Amino acid sequence: METTKVNFVVRADTSAGEIIAVVGSCEALGNWSHQKAVTLHPVEDAVGTWTATANVPKGAVVNYRYFKGFFLESKNAGGPCHVIVNVWETHHHPRTLTPTAAHLNVHDGQFGIQNGVCCVDSGWLTCQTEIRLRLHYSKSPPVSITKKKFKKSRFR
Secondary structure, eight states, rough: OEEEEEEEEEEOOOOOOEEEEEESSSSSTTTTTTGGOEEEETTTSSSSEHHHHHHHETTTTEEEEEEEEEOOOSSSOOOOEEEEEEEEESSSSSSSEOOSSEEEEEEEEETTETTEEOOOSSSSSSSSOOHHHOOOOOSSSOOOOOOOGTTTTTTT
């Protein structure tokens, strides 16, 4: 199968340790598995710009999305890294390309913005679980600690 060398470029602000990655509908982009995503690398002379190259099937319609995440090294030597997705693009339709030439440069603009609309969300549809609590002021504490060893803890 013929392939096209695609250079992905996107602008994104990240926090310390956070990395931009692209995942998509073909094997070269991980077949929608965040564990197999292609990580982008920051461009040295362009702050906030990230880039990566992947060989995708020539002539095939390829859908893809970017995400921001943390890639944690495996505890076992040579083992797979653990990927924690922090924020991902959630537009109704993913980004799309259909490469026909030997090389293709894809400048996708700002992370999360597609056709002028910003649409991102936290997490990913994985085994990750996130619990968010919103506590409002009240006269009595909204949460009480009952274990004696935590009664005098700082998080009270």
